[in-house]
Amino acid sequence: MARLNATKLAQRLGQQAEAVCRHYLSNGRKQGNYWQVGDVQNNPGRSMFVRLTGPESGKGAAGKWTDAQSGEYGDLLDVISESLGLTDFADIAEEARRFLSLPHPEPVPQVHQSRTPPVPSGSSEAARRLWRMTQPLIGSVAETYLRRRGITDLRGTANLRFHPNCYWRPEGDGLTQTWPAMIAAVTDLKGKITGAHRTWLTRDGSGKAPVDPPRKAMGDLLGHAVRFGDTQDVMAAGEGIETILSLRQAMPMMPMVSALSAGHLAATLFPPHLRRLYIVRDNDPAGDGARDCLVDRAIEAGIEAITLSPMLGDFNDDLTARGLDALVAQIRVQIVPEDVSRFMALTSQPAPGP
Secondary structure (H helix, E strand, C coil): CHHHHHHHHHHHHHHCHHHHHHHHCCCCEEECCEEEECCCCCCCCCCEEEECCCCCCCCCCCCCEEECCCCCEECHHHHHHHHHCCCCHHHHHHHHHHHHCCCCCCCCCCCCCCCCCCCCCCCHHHHHHHHHCCEECCCCHHHHHHHHCCCCCCCCCCCEEEEEEEEECCCCCCCCEEEEEEEEEEECCCCCEEEEEEEEECCCCCCECCCCCCEEEEECCCCCEEEECCCCCEEEEECCHHHHHHHHHHCCCCCEEECCCHHHHHCCCCCCCCCEEEEECCCCHHHHHHHHHHHHHHHHCCCEEEEECCCCCCHHHHHHHHCHHHHHHHHHCCCCHHHHHHHCCCCCCCCCCC
16 A cells, blocks of 8 residues: 555656656756756756656656666655655655645746756766765764774775765665765876775664675776875785775875775786885785786886785784784784884774674
């Protein structure tokens, strides 16, 4: 019965799609037969398109919308829910019925404007638009998540931010969900954003959200990375964000990059003045393959390559299971002596509690 009521309400809203958009998506504007706005939360922009005309139901129905930036879609009940922050269907239905009972005058005709082509889902521009929608990391659920992973020193993490309601869409059929997410900016050597990485989180920051996969990347990733610190002559490169941030607890002054996967780590681009590269290895076959490829490329480029190996699966496992003192001791014997005083932490802290 609730599904039937929802279908009928969505169809009735679709009959007044433009009025719905003008009311709940007031930061947008009409573009031909579409309403164009930043997203379903009514943020300014041009990423989301709502059909203003079309059949009552089925493909191309009036009121259906698609967000070109995130690839999400829905109907006008979703617009009411997200723009007002409503989560209970009874509240959403009540608001829809209230809206439908109001008089809605005919809109003033507008001069036709050509519609800007939507940004392809998963593109670099889509990643940049997502980044512009984010909030600071500090004080967010994402900070809570990192601290529970033993990552407490967050200096130099400007390329990490937070999105409170980031869409997660399954690979095949299934319902679109929204979860808090840590958003990482993937940049090229000049600092231009070429992609973004999303880690969906539980609402209290206790761990990753119960979705599969809980992490996805978008945009142009090959050769690029999530960067922490400004690289000069020495840097460390590894796979996962948490792995790199864990290593930074022991070497907070060393510039580091997260390539996000073993395949992308092997293709990491070298800064022009790099003379020593620490390769942060994950303890698995993929990590070994990425290390070997990156060592060969570094040697060919005249760069000294040194592998840093964890005690357990990766350096975040080391940090959470053994504590920072053990991690510092493990790293100290693997880096060259001159880099100990230059980059390593002067103080340490115990392992985080459960």
